[in-house]
Amino acid sequence: MSDQLQQLGNPSSLHTHGRATRKTLEDAREAIAKKIDCLASEVIFTASGTEANNIALKGLFWNGKKTGKNVVVISSIEHHAILDPAHWIHTHEGAEVVQVPVTSDGVIDLDFLRTLVSDRGSEIAVISIMHSNNETGVLQPIQEIVAIAGDIPVHTDAVQSFTKTPLSYKKLGVTALTLSAHKIGGPLGIGALILRRAFEIPALLHGGGQEREIRSGTLNAPSIVAFATAVADSYDSKRVSDLRDSFIAGVKRLIPDAYINGEKSERLPGIVNVTFPGTQSDTLLLLLDGAHVSASTGSACSAGVHEASHVLLAMGHSEETAQSSLRFSFGATSTQSDVDFVLSVLPDVIIRGRAANK
Amino acid sequence: MKLIAAMSGGVDSAVAAARAVEAGHEVIGVHLALAANPQKYRSGARGCCTIEDSHDARRAADVIGIPFYIWDMAEEFHDGVVEDFLAEYAAGRTPNPCLRCNEKIKFAAVLDRARAMGFDGVVTGHYARTEIGEKGKTLHRAVDHSKDQSYVLSVLTIEQIQGAIFPLGDTTKVDIRIEAEKRGLAVAQKPDSHDICFVPSGDNAGWLRDRLGSEVGPIVDQDGKKIGEHKGAYTYTIGQRKGLGLTVPTSDGSPRFVLKIEPVTNTVVVGAREDLAITTMRGERPVWCGPAVTDQVEQGFVQIRAHGAALPCTYYFDGTLLVATLEEPLLGLATGQAMVIYDGDRVVGSATISETE
Numbered sequence: 272m273s274d275q276l277q278q279l280g281n282p283s284s285l286h287t288h289g290r291a292t293r294k295t296l297e298d299a300r301e302a303i304a305k306k307i308d309c310l311a312s313e314v315i316f317t318a319s320g321t322e323a324n325n326i327a328l329k330g331l332f333w334n335g336k337k338t339g340k341n342v343v344v345i346s347s348i349e350h351h352a353i354l355d356p357a358h359w360i361h362t363h364e365g366a367e368v369v370q371v372p373v374t375s376d377g378v379i380d381l382d383f384l385r386t387l388v389s390d391r392g393s394e395i396a397v398i399s400i401m402h403s404n405n406e407t408g409v410l411q412p413i414q415e416i417v418a419i420a421g422d423i424p425v426h427t428d429a430v431q432s433f434t435k436t437p438l439s440y441k442k443l444g445v446t447a448l449t450l451s452a453h454k455i456g457g458p459l460g461i462g463a464l465i466l467r468r469a470f471e472i473p474a475l476l477h478g479g480g481q482e483r484e485i486r487s488g489t490l491n492a493p494s495i496v497a498f499a500t501a502v503a504d505s506y507d508s509k510r511v512s513d514l515r516d517s518f519i520a521g522v523k524r525l526i527p528d529a530y531i532n533g534e535k536s537e538r539l540p541g542i543v544n545v546t547f548p549g550t551q552s553d554t555l556l557l558l559l560d561g562a563h564v565s566a567s568t569g570s571a572c573s574a575g576v577h578e579a580s581h582v583l584l585a586m587g588h589s590e591e592t593a594q595s596s597l598r599f600s601f602g603a604t605s606t607q608s609d610v611d612f613v614l615s616v617l618p619d620v621i622i623r624g625r626a627a628n629k
Numbered sequence: 630m631k632l633i634a635a636m637s638g639g640v641d642s643a644v645a646a647a648r649a650v651e652a653g654h655e656v657i658g659v660h661l662a663l664a665a666n667p668q669k670y671r672s673g674a675r676g677c678c679t680i681e682d683s684h685d686a687r688r689a690a691d692v693i694g695i696p697f698y699i700w701d702m703a704e705e706f707h708d709g710v711v712e713d714f715l716a717e718y719a720a721g722r723t724p725n726p727c728l729r730c731n732e733k734i735k736f737a738a739v740l741d742r743a744r745a746m747g748f749d750g751v752v753t754g755h756y757a758r759t760e761i762g763e764k765g766k767t768l769h770r771a772v773d774h775s776k777d778q779s780y781v782l783s784v785l786t787i788e789q790i791q792g793a794i795f796p797l798g799d800t801t802k803v804d805i806r807i808e809a810e811k812r813g814l815a816v817a818q819k820p821d822s823h824d825i826c827f828v829p830s831g832d833n834a835g836w837l838r839d840r841l842g843s844e845v846g847p848i849v850d851q852d853g854k855k856i857g858e859h860k861g862a863y864t865y866t867i868g869q870r871k872g873l874g875l876t877v878p879t880s881d882g883s884p885r886f887v888l889k890i891e892p893v894t895n896t897v898v899v900g901a902r903e904d905l906a907i908t909t910m911r912g913e914r915p916v917w918c919g920p921a922v923t924d925q926v927e928q929g930f931v932q933i934r935a936h937g938a939a940l941p942c943t944y945y946f947d948g949t950l951l952v953a954t955l956e957e958p959l960l961g962l963a964t965g966q967a968m969v970i971y972d973g974d975r976v977v978g979s980a981t982i983s984e985t986e
Binding site for chain 2: 554561575624
């Protein structure tokens with residue numbers, strides 16, 4: 272990335288400097304395409320996963336709207352980067368948004384989707400279901416969703432899954448798929464939309480048409496190159512899931528009434544979502560942070576106030592138990608001694624957390 | 630000590646947190662989200678707990694170099710402060726919500742939570758001092774009398790004062806702003822908050838009318854004779870002269886003042902200026918900030934408004950009510966306000982005024 276930062280050329284310029292930048296940028300595009308199993312021409316670089324989600328959801332909706340399709344189907348556990356654009360499409364474009372519910376194990380209800388498609392398939396402009404959930408790590412049956420969808424375009428937000436679990440754009444059969452660099456150890460502020468070759472959707476940003484006329488703006492070559500570098504990093508999913516399992520075993524031993532959300536489902540190796548009854552997760556976060564352990568609560572509202580996770584609520588949690596839940600993440604650089612350390616501070620944190628919640 | 634610094638996003642609490650760090654304490658910054666639906670921006674000096682304020686607080690914590698979290702106290706604030714404010718007005722009294730907030734939120738909900746989590750106390754940017762002497766840890770006025778906030782802290786019990794740290798009490802506000810500037814805190818010139826934080830429009834009467842309704846009722850003289858109509862008794866305050874809209878003049882042409890508000894009959898009683906005069910006040914639910922007041926009559930001062938004068942008085946506790954008798958009569962005193970007793974600059978205790986004569 273630092274080499275790239277020294278390069279002067281705009282990749283869209285025709286002179287020598289520009290061509291040099293273009294060469295490394297296209298190398299990066301091919302490396303990313305290879306990893307996600309798509310054509311290089313199917314990679315559209317964006318400034319974030321959020322932007323890619325917006326292009327996909329709004330673009331696919333507008334396409335459908337031309338032929339009178341006014342229904343947008345998402346799941347009840349989507350990231351805000353899908354929930355919020357869906358809400359926008361509803362309020363500004365008059366779309367009907369249908370949320371597919373999930374089971375208590377955190378997997379979307381395929382029967383619900385099947386019935387919805389068979390009853391109202393001709394009205395549906397787009398189906399967008401995430402590949403794996405960012406709070407629980409639970410994997411979603413995208414191939415089955417594509418089979419149910421038939422001709423309806425399917426988008427999947429695969430930000431959380433990329434490089435952590437086998438992921439092939441081709442095999443999934445989706446129309447569009449979202450990636451983000453920072454979730455795989457790359458830089459912040461660079462993402463990509465994988466969109467089927469020669470598939471046209473309206474643009475959100477206009478002015479230069481750099482990326483297939485679907486995304487305009489000077490390409491962020493240094494970040495794109497760094498994105499490709501991160502893709503090449505190895506991720507030993509077996510090692511990470513072993514660490515996770517050792518953590519889960521420790522939690523159950525030390526805090527017998529704690530439970531793992533989505534435990535029965537197939538999950539990403541590095542994410543565990545735990546409910547500690549009788550606590551407030553923002554208190555636990557503060558106490559863990561003080562012990563140099565970074566855990567996370569679902570999401571915060573614009574004022575920074577911790578809110579009950581919509582994902583856990585959708586899985587049947589009460590406000591209270593949803594507010595008692597924390598997400599722990601393990602990465603390629605985590606070690607068993609990290610796990611042991613967290614487990615060594617956890618009991619005291621839970622005792623204090625319970626006392627503060629009285 | 631391990632301390633929680635309550636950071637509003639203003640200059641005072643930012644400097645207070647910085648001073649606590651410098652004094653060698655382990656400090657964590659906490660912004661209290663008190664509004665259920667916060668506004669995006671502050672408008673001038675009004676309101677607080679906007680999203681902008683929480684950003685200012687976070688930025689100050691980052692500059693000081695301490696961890697920062699947001700605690701959601703909106704429910705506690707609504708139940709303990711906003712509802713209390715409405716109920717007091719509905720009962721014809723004039724409450725002070727800042728006092729209630731200190732009593733029920735900052736030095737109760739926050740301090741309790743902090744202690745349960747293993748912290749020793751709460752740091753705030755209030756202008757007040759504490760001293761440790763033969764009476765234990767006691768609460769005192771700030772050096773800067775024009776900014777002194779000991780009045781709104783007079784509801785703290787000895788136990789709460791034990792856990793309260795006020796690093797700004799020895800400095801003037803002017804110097805705090807200069808210090809904030811030197812520390813690189815961007816909030817150095819941020820305007821002070823005034824008014825009631827949960828009434829962002831500043832229109833208290835309108836805010837109350839929206840929530841309590843505006844039932845028209847009679848304005849009567851001291852003989853009970855109706856001489857006008859009001860638009861909701863709680864929008865009046867004792868001693869108010871303007872805005873009564875009375876057309877029947879007094880026999881001698883002298884102005885009339887609000888003497889009494891009777892919520893049960895929705896009546897506002899008006900009368901002559903001299904009828905406002907009171908010399909004795911009694912207060913319920915007393916709180917002692919140091920050694921308890923007894924039935925022994927003592928000499929001291931009483932203050933009845935946040936930035937009012939300290940009035941010479943004698944005081945004692947009759948077993949139920951705190952009683953203060955003034956040397957000079959006072960014009961216009963609303964029940965519901967706090968009477969705060971001082972021994973010099975030491976806060977003796979306080980009570981909520983329930984009777985005057």
